[in-house]
Amino acid sequence: MEEDKVLDTNLLIDGQTGLTTILNVIEYPKALERDGLSIIWPNRSDYLEAIELMTLLFQSGKTIPAIDVLLSAICLNRKKTLVTKDRHFEYVKAVKEDLLLEIIRTGKKQS
Numbered sequence: 001m002e003e004d005k006v007l008d009t010n011l012l013i014d015g016q017t018g019l020t021t022i023l024n025v026i027e028y029p030k031a032l033e034r035d036g037l038s039i040i041w042p043n044r045s046d047y048l049e050a051i052e053l054m055t056l057l058f059q060s061g062k063t064i065p066a067i068d069v070l071l072s073a074i075c076l077n078r079k080k081t082l083v084t085k086d087r088h089f090e091y092v093k094a095v096k097e098d099l100l101l102e103i104i105r106t107g108k109k110q111s
Contacts (some may be wrong), residue, residue: 006075008084013096021074023067042074049073063087072099
């Protein structure tokens with residue numbers, strides 16, 4: 001996996017390794033058993049971005065789990081592509097167009 005892409009938990013569960021966040025490791029600690037895992041830790045600016053994102057999501061009437069909002073904020077702040085199978089990240093993309101998002105469908109990639 002490329003270093004400019006951040007793996008969501010569902011890809012860690014599928015056995016992929018690469019760059020992820022501590023949030024995803026908390027959701028799936030077994031990922032730590034693999035070599036090749038790099039972990040991003042959130043900082044204050046990530047939490048502030050997450051608050052802004054959640055506010056925008058509430059205003060749009062579309063919310064997602066708080067961990068996924070923070071994951072989105074981490075990717076936004078670092079200009080990294082979030083790679084996931086979860087379509088609900090499209091709600092974030094709708095309120096923050098600069099989110100780099102790659103949604104994987106049954107073996108196919110959709111950007």
